[in-house]
Amino acid sequence: xxxxxxxxxxxxxxxxxxxxxxxxxxxxxxxxxxxxxxxxxxxxxxxxxxxxxxxxxxxxxxxxxxxxxxxxxxxxxxxxxxxxxxxxxxxxxxxxxxxxxxxxxxxxxxxxxxxxxxxxxxxxxxxxxxxxxxxxxxxxxxxxxxxxxxxxxxxxxxxxxxxxxxxxxxxxxxxxxxxxxxxxxxxxxxxxxxxxxxxxxxxxxxxxxxxxxxxxxxxxxxxxxxxxxxxxxxxxxxxxxxxxxxxxxxxxxxxxxxxxxxxxxxxxxxxxxxxxxxxxxxxxxxxxxxxxxxxxxxxxxxxxxxxxxxxxxxxxxxxxxxxxxxxxx
Amino acid sequence: xxxxxxxxxxxxxxxxxxxxxxxxxxxxxxxxxxxxxxxxxxxxxxxxxxxxxxxxxxxxxxxxxxxxxxxxxxxxxxxxxxxxxxxxxxxxxxxxxxxxxxxxxxxxxxxxxxxxxxxxxxxxxxxxxxxxxxxxxxxxxxxxxxxxxxxxxxxxxxxxxxxxxxxxxxxxxxxxxxxxxxxxxxxxxxxxxxxxxxxxxxxxxxxxxxxxxxxxxxxxxxxxxxxxxxxxxxxxxxxxxxxxxxxxxxxxxxxxxxxxxxxxxxxxxxxxxxxxxxxxxxxxxxxxxxxxxxxxxxxxxxxxxxxxxxxxxxxxxxxxxxxxxxxxx
Numbered sequence: 035x036x037x038x039x040x041x042x043x044x045x046x047x048x049x050x051x052x053x054x055x056x057x058x059x060x061x062x063x064x065x066x067x068x069x070x071x072x073x074x075x076x077x078x079x080x081x082x083x084x085x086x087x088x089x090x091x092x093x094x095x096x097x098x099x100x101x102x103x104x105x106x107x108x109x110x111x112x113x114x115x116x117x118x119x120x121x122x123x124x125x126x127x128x129x130x131x132x133x134x135x136x137x138x139x140x141x142x143x144x145x146x147x148x149x150x151x152x153x154x155x156x157x158x159x160x161x162x163x164x165x166x167x168x169x170x171x172x173x174x175x176x177x178x179x180x181x182x183x184x185x186x187x188x189x190x191x192x193x194x195x196x197x198x199x200x201x202x203x204x205x206x207x208x209x210x211x212x213x214x215x216x217x218x219x220x221x222x223x224x225x226x227x228x229x230x231x232x233x234x235x236x237x238x239x240x241x242x243x244x245x246x247x248x249x250x251x252x253x254x255x256x257x258x259x260x261x262x263x264x265x266x267x268x269x270x271x272x273x274x275x276x277x278x279x280x281x282x283x284x285x286x287x288x289x290x291x292x293x294x295x296x297x298x299x300x301x302x303x304x305x306x307x308x309x310x311x312x313x314x315x316x317x318x319x320x321x322x323x324x325x326x327x328x329x330x331x332x333x334x335x336x337x338x339x340x341x342x343x344x345x346x347x348x349x350x351x352x353x354x355x356x357x358x359x360x361x362x363x
Numbered sequence: 364x365x366x367x368x369x370x371x372x373x374x375x376x377x378x379x380x381x382x383x384x385x386x387x388x389x390x391x392x393x394x395x396x397x398x399x400x401x402x403x404x405x406x407x408x409x410x411x412x413x414x415x416x417x418x419x420x421x422x423x424x425x426x427x428x429x430x431x432x433x434x435x436x437x438x439x440x441x442x443x444x445x446x447x448x449x450x451x452x453x454x455x456x457x458x459x460x461x462x463x464x465x466x467x468x469x470x471x472x473x474x475x476x477x478x479x480x481x482x483x484x485x486x487x488x489x490x491x492x493x494x495x496x497x498x499x500x501x502x503x504x505x506x507x508x509x510x511x512x513x514x515x516x517x518x519x520x521x522x523x524x525x526x527x528x529x530x531x532x533x534x535x536x537x538x539x540x541x542x543x544x545x546x547x548x549x550x551x552x553x554x555x556x557x558x559x560x561x562x563x564x565x566x567x568x569x570x571x572x573x574x575x576x577x578x579x580x581x582x583x584x585x586x587x588x589x590x591x592x593x594x595x596x597x598x599x600x601x602x603x604x605x606x607x608x609x610x611x612x613x614x615x616x617x618x619x620x621x622x623x624x625x626x627x628x629x630x631x632x633x634x635x636x637x638x639x640x641x642x643x644x645x646x647x648x649x650x651x652x653x654x655x656x657x658x659x660x661x662x663x664x665x666x667x668x669x670x671x672x673x674x675x676x677x678x679x680x681x682x683x684x685x686x687x688x689x690x691x692x
Contacts, residue, residue, distance in 0.1 A: 169607050180545060183553040216509060216595040224512040224592050247599030251607045263553050264596055266545035270576030271597050275604015278498050278580045279634060283612065286630055294623055301615055305608060 035067050036349045037131045039124055040342065042072040043099040043117040044138030046332045049076050052137065055338025057081070059346075060090045066346055069124060069131065071096050071117040096120050099138075102331070106141030110149045118143060122150045125324050132349035135316075135341055137329035144181055144319060144328075151322040154354070155363050160321030161193045162262065162328075163200060164269065167308060168251045175201055175209075178262035179269050179317060185261040187229035191237060192361070194259035196320045198239055199356040201256045203348050208240045209256035214264055215244035226261070234259070247271070276309040316341035318348070325353055364396050365678045366460045368453055369671065371401040372428040372446035373467030375661045378405050381466065384667025386410070388675075389419045395675055398453060398460065400425050400446040425449050428467075431660070435470030439478045447472060451479045454653050461678035464645075464670055466658035473510060473648060473657075480651040483683070484692050489650030490522045491591065491657075492529060493598065496637060497580045504530055504538075507591035508598050508646060514590040516558035520566060521690070523588035525649045527568055528685040530585045532677050537569045538585035543593055544573035555590070563588070576600070605638040645670035647677070654682050 040056055042049040049072045056068055057080075067090050070077055074095035081091065096117040100109050113119050118138045125134045134151075136143050144162065153160055162181035165173040177197030182189060194211050201209035213231055215223040220231050222244060234241040245253055247268060260268065280302055287298040316337070319326040325348045327341045357363075369385055371378040378401045385397055386409075396419050399406055403424035410420065425446040429438050442448050447467045454463045463480075465472050473491065482489055491510035494502040506526030511518060523540050530538035542560055544552040549560050551573060563570040574582055576597060589597065609631055616627040645666070648655040654677045656670045686692075 169610065183545065214596065216512065216592055216599075227592070247596045248602045248606075250600065251603050263545055263556070264593060267543065267576045267593055267596055268600050270545075271579065271600040272604045273577045274580050275601045275638075276608050277577075279605050279608035279612075279638065281498065282634055283608075298627075305611055309604075309608065 036065055036346055037067040037069070037128075038133040038135060038342065038345045038349060039069040039071060039121045039131050040338070041117040041121040041134070041136035041138060042070060042077070042338075043096060044101065044136070045329070047334060049073060050080055051335055052333065052338050053077055053080055054335035055340075055342065056091070057084050057086055058335070058339045059342040060086055063346065064090075066090060066342075068342070069094055069121070071121040071124075094120065094124070100142045102139045104139065104142060106139065106145045109142045110146040119146055119150070122146050122326075126150050126152075131324070133325045133327060133345035135327045135329070135338070135345050137331060137333040137338070139331075140317075140328055143326065147319055147322050147326045151324055151326070153321055154323055154357060155361070158321050158361065158363075159189050159192060160319055161196045162317050162319050163193070163197055164317040165315055166250065166269075166272065168253075170252075173204075174250065174253070174255060175257045176265050176269060177257060177259055178265050180262045180266040181319070182262040184263075185226075187226055187233050190226075190230045190259055190261055191233045192321075194234060194237075194239055194241070194257060195360040196357055197257035197259060199353060199360050200318065200320060200348075202356050203351040203353040205351075206256050210254065211239045211241045211257040211259060212243060212245035212253065212255040213241070214247070214258050214260035214268065216246065218244050218246060220244065230259070273310075276305075280305050280309070316344060318344065320353070320357060323354070325349070365394055365675055366396040366398070366457075367462040367464060367671065367674045367678060368398040368400060368450045368460050369667070370446040370450040370463070370465035370467060371399060371406070371667075372425060373430060373465070374658070376663060378402060379409055380664055381662065381667050382406055382409055383664035384669075384671065385420070386413050386415055387664070387668045388671040389415055392675065393419075394679075395419060395671075397421075397671070398423055398450070400450040400453075423449065423453070429471045431468045433468065433471060435468065435474045438471045439475040448475055448479070451475050451655075455479050455481075460653070462653055462674035463655045464658070464667070464674050465655070466660060466662040466667070468660075469646075469657055472655065476648055476651050476655045480653055480655070482650055483652055483686060484690070487650050487690065487692075488518050488521060489648055490525045491646050491648050492522070492526055493646040494644055495579065495598075495601065497582075499581075502533075503579065503582070503584060504586045505594050505598060506586060506588055507594050509591045509595040510648070511591040513592075514555075516555055516562050519555075519559045519588055519590055520562045521650075523563060523566075523568055523570070523586060524689040525686055526586035526588060528682060528689050529647065529649060529677075531685050532680040532682040534680075535585050539583065540568045540570045540586040540588060541572060541574035541582065541584040542570070543576070543587050543589035543597065545575065547573050547575060549573065559588070602639075605634075609634050609638070645673060647673065649682070649686060652683070654678070
């Protein structure tokens, strides 16, 4: 049995809607146990009505919620009864809970995870990574995608290692790592990028060199290492490019009629689903003692199902041990 | 009469093909005079055959060419007879030539322009900027898009000023400036971004705050200020996003038949043209004594026409004076 904790509060959608993802996850996986953090009187009746196996979950009632307007630096001290802080504390205290899932405030979740769960070792800076679906249907992991803005070269090297460990936990053997730069050659990049390139060349990672923004969705690589600022620019700009062209398709469909119009609208919707990096999956905080998976604030039941699957896979494949191996901890 | 110099060598396409853009530019604009740098025996017969007004051009024969494999740091010393160096030198020596256009090696063009044309004042760092076509058909200027990788805050402020001067020369009154960051709030960003935000707030520019990558093609702004590294990541990632989705449309079109298929293929082609930032226009080097407009290596006659129009507009509207005004030079 793999045990995880899931926080259903603080997102845009209400708890009962997000709960549908938990129910689907439990029903498809007999090896999963979920501590569900939320409002018991809302959640328990639904779980009973849906005949969810009571041996696979426990509802933990929470009387407070972390909001997006709360100061991320303070909630771990001031909101002990919130679903987020109660969930992270439970993970910290309970050895056999292996991952935490939440769609609440990103800042609060990151700070609280670092303060309560603590880094795997004192010198390790946790990283926020996410996966991008490439055109060929494979995923590439972007590490860091926004947590660490001012980074020296050795930190970016550690993001590459955690990205590599993540892809190993997802079943990729010897993940191919690339470094984001403004040119493919080793000689290209800022002073920081050139230093990082050198560290990556000297490391035991399967480092294939630099990558430019133009080829992130077509490259034969598994991990893009970068500082959190550039990673965030990359992630959001990709969204800008894909959504703008998808909107062009929708606009064009309006000039058509009948079946031709319907087919093209359906095609545009399928692309939105494929390339919507915000809602399709989650960002993963690694480098703290247990992996923390963050769903987007606008998450639906499907998103919750999807990020619980990620949490399960990471736990099942011992992501924490894989990270320790990379760092020789 | 506005005089500019155009280098037709060193690009992927041959001189006679690129010349068609020069011929179109001259024929559409009686106020334009072009010094054409290339192989006289190739160019002169075509210009005569096409009945181009001999009062609007002069061919300057060049016996050497700058290649992409040449060391950018050396060509301004070693290739004096190349079309690029001869053209830049001509601009430097001839007061009434107001702009230089080339589709040759970017690195060589930038270094040679800085060495021969020289910065407008010793403390000014030249910037490479480009325009992005937004979904609504308006343009936004990205400054810097790749020339200056390691930048302190005051340099990014100067890129904002040159971007603003550029948009003024293009007819935009009081251009709206935004700063690329990982969040819209002033408090978001790296230490560098926060410092730059402060300088922009204190400046006389029409600064509207930070912008995230996700809204670059939909924002109500005219200039995005950024360091050259992040600007380059943004530019290339945008390309990745748009071309990936356009390729999806082309693939989908192959599953259709007859007129429906043809219409969708034509639609995909129109989008490629609209969102291909590499070939649609040029990057502009500002901050040297005369503007230098760089077409992509894969430029066609249409690209040359398009970048000559930019050069003409910048010269006609006194871009150099507008930059001097911004900096109080």
